[in-house]
Amino acid sequence: xxxxxxxxxxxxxxxxxxxxxxxxxxxxxxxxxxxxxxxxxxxxxxxxxxxxxxxxxxxxxxxxxxxxxxxxxxxxxxxxxxxxxxxxxxxxxxxxxxxxxxxxxxxxxxxxxxxxxxxxxxxxxxxxxxxxxxxxxxxxxxxxxxxxxxxxxxxxxxxxxxxxxxxxxxxxxxxxxxxxxxxxxxxxxxxxxxxxxxxxxxxxxxxxxxxxxxxxxxxxxxxxxxxxxxxxxxxxxxxxxxxxxxxxxxxxxxxxxxxxxxxxxxxxxxxxxxxxxxxxxxxxxxxxxxxxxxxxxx
Amino acid sequence: xxxxxxxxxxxxxxxxxxxxxxxxxxxxxxxxxxxxxxxxxxxxxxxxxxxxxxxxxxxxxxxxxxxxxxxxxxxxxxxxxxxxxxxxxxxxxxxxxxxxxxxxxxxxxxxxxxxxxxxxxxxxxxxxxxxxxxxxxxxxxxxxxxxxxxxxxxxxxxxxxxxxxxxxxxxxxxxxxxxxxxxxxxxxxxxxxxxxxxxxxxxxxxxxxxxxxxxxxxxxxxxxxxxxxxxxxxxxxxxxxxxxxxxxxxxxxx
Numbered sequence: 313x314x315x316x317x318x319x320x321x322x323x324x325x326x327x328x329x330x331x332x333x334x335x336x337x338x339x340x341x342x343x344x345x346x347x348x349x350x351x352x353x354x355x356x357x358x359x360x361x362x363x364x365x366x367x368x369x370x371x372x373x374x375x376x377x378x379x380x381x382x383x384x385x386x387x388x389x390x391x392x393x394x395x396x397x398x399x400x401x402x403x404x405x406x407x408x409x410x411x412x413x414x415x416x417x418x419x420x421x422x423x424x425x426x427x428x429x430x431x432x433x434x435x436x437x438x439x440x441x442x443x444x445x446x447x448x449x450x451x452x453x454x455x456x457x458x459x460x461x462x463x464x465x466x467x468x469x470x471x472x473x474x475x476x477x478x479x480x481x482x483x484x485x486x487x488x489x490x491x492x493x494x495x496x497x498x499x500x501x502x503x504x505x506x507x508x509x510x511x512x513x514x515x516x517x518x519x520x521x522x523x524x525x526x527x528x529x530x531x532x533x534x535x536x537x538x539x540x541x542x543x544x545x546x547x548x549x550x551x552x553x554x555x556x557x558x559x560x561x562x563x564x565x566x567x568x569x570x571x572x573x574x575x576x577x578x579x580x581x582x583x584x585x586x587x588x589x590x591x592x593x594x595x596x597x598x599x600x601x602x603x604x605x606x607x608x609x610x
Numbered sequence: 611x612x613x614x615x616x617x618x619x620x621x622x623x624x625x626x627x628x629x630x631x632x633x634x635x636x637x638x639x640x641x642x643x644x645x646x647x648x649x650x651x652x653x654x655x656x657x658x659x660x661x662x663x664x665x666x667x668x669x670x671x672x673x674x675x676x677x678x679x680x681x682x683x684x685x686x687x688x689x690x691x692x693x694x695x696x697x698x699x700x701x702x703x704x705x706x707x708x709x710x711x712x713x714x715x716x717x718x719x720x721x722x723x724x725x726x727x728x729x730x731x732x733x734x735x736x737x738x739x740x741x742x743x744x745x746x747x748x749x750x751x752x753x754x755x756x757x758x759x760x761x762x763x764x765x766x767x768x769x770x771x772x773x774x775x776x777x778x779x780x781x782x783x784x785x786x787x788x789x790x791x792x793x794x795x796x797x798x799x800x801x802x803x804x805x806x807x808x809x810x811x812x813x814x815x816x817x818x819x820x821x822x823x824x825x826x827x828x829x830x831x832x833x834x835x836x837x838x839x840x841x842x843x844x845x846x847x848x849x850x851x852x853x854x855x856x857x858x859x860x861x862x863x864x
Contacts (some may be wrong), residue, residue: 360711392707399703410623
């Protein structure tokens with residue numbers, strides 16, 4: 313469906329995306345995770361031809377993605393990180409504009425606009441100028457807009473950034489409904505609970521490279537499904553264990569050795585994996601990548 | 611070009627024109643006021659203020675200066691209808707990405723935006739002409755006069771689009787205005803005849819696009835026949851900026 317082959321993007325001397333190869337399958341809900349500056353947005357922008365790869369290829373449905381590829385663009389819906397609605401227009405007009413750009417006939421366009429305004433619960437405010445809307449409402453218009461042309465592939469770049477927990481959950485609900493209709497979704501986020509709630513499979517990026525790939529469960533198992541956290545002098549460190557028993561044994565050992573720092577044991581979250589990997593020294597990331605590549609080969 | 615590509619080109623251009631028209635309507639008075647104020651001041655100061663009594667190149671100065679003012683109005687109108695909004699759409703609002711990610715060709719984006727800008731410029735120019743007619747100035751306004759004006763509009767809308775896509779910060783739009791558009795407003799035979807300018811400088815000024823518009827419009831308005839040379843030069847500049855714009859549209863990246 314979406315194939316990235318050795319994708320690299322350099323800005324002057326800085327490498328934003330470094331030899332990224334990835335295969336996203338049809339109908340998958342894929343999460344691209346990573347800290348700020350990991351190269352997630354650049355990857356999405358390259359997918360949408362807004363940024364040009366320095367090297368490597370992007371293949372969608374077996375065709376090379378280029379800036380002048382209208383047929384491929386018609387298959388993709390984009391919810392960008394930056395709210396890029398026309399502020400002077402109303403939600404209805406923004407959706408109308410999008411529908412026209414995608415060549416949807418008038419009657420169908422009108423029906424689709426009503427349907428989507430209802431879907432994102434903005435019927436009541438469809439004719440107010442977008443400028444006055446709150447961040448969450450603008451996000452909802454963005455999502456509705458991306459869906460206007462019924463894309464098979466949906467790219468969501470940090471769709472819930474800066475939103476309150478209620479609105480965030482509302483948007484998760486919307487997005488989850490889409491994937492159940494069989495759309496392929498690529499989501500970037502640095503909210504790990506978001507990835508855990510939504511994605512079948514995640515890829516972890518750090519400094520432009522893909523350092524982990526798998527289902528959230530696989531990633532947790534690989535790192536250690538249980539974590540013992542030690543609070544020492546205001547700093548919290550996690551130690552990962554394959555079983556609860558191993559974690560308990562470690563805690564007892566600490567106790568016997570006379571450590572008095574507060575300790576706790578719990579199940580590993582995706583966030584722990586993320587922090588474990590992104591905080592690891594570069595050599596460790598290199599070796600992780602190497603193991604992953606070996607696994608892929610075998 | 612296949613039938614499908616032609617259809618999608620038309621669809622893209624039409625959509626951009628529709629959007630621009632919506633905004634034009636919504637900001638009508640604001641736009642109108644800001645685009646008309648400068649040319650009106652010129653008209654009052656140079657035209658009615660000192661022009662009524664002065665004879666110049668065989669006509670009244672007022673009749674001499676009006677084609678110049680109309681030319682600079684359309685230049686400013688078209689350039690600014692494209693350069694500023696497109697630059698903001700590209701660098702700040704990111705609304706330009708809505709075009710780039712839509713299934714319309716770069717040719718459609720370029721043609722649509724330039725055409726929309728040119729129509730805005732033509733509108734300002736027409737308003738200006740209507741005003742001067744109300745003041746009882748006699749000029750021969752023929753279809754050819756409008757064709758020339760429209761070429762001028764296309765040219766500067768193209769220049770604006772190219773500038774908007776290639777500059778790296780919004781303050782550079784102001785630089786284009788200060789160092790390119792404003793000097794042309796004054797020097798390209800708009801307020802005075804280039805015959806009074808020393809040789810080499812006059813030669814340079816005669817190459818500039820706006821000079822072709824002012825001399826061409828003046829020739830048409832005073833019934834001196836078809837200014838083929840000026841028309842050709844304008845068509846050349848308009849095509850040049852169109853092609854530069856199209857290339858910029860393929861290359862732009864933020």
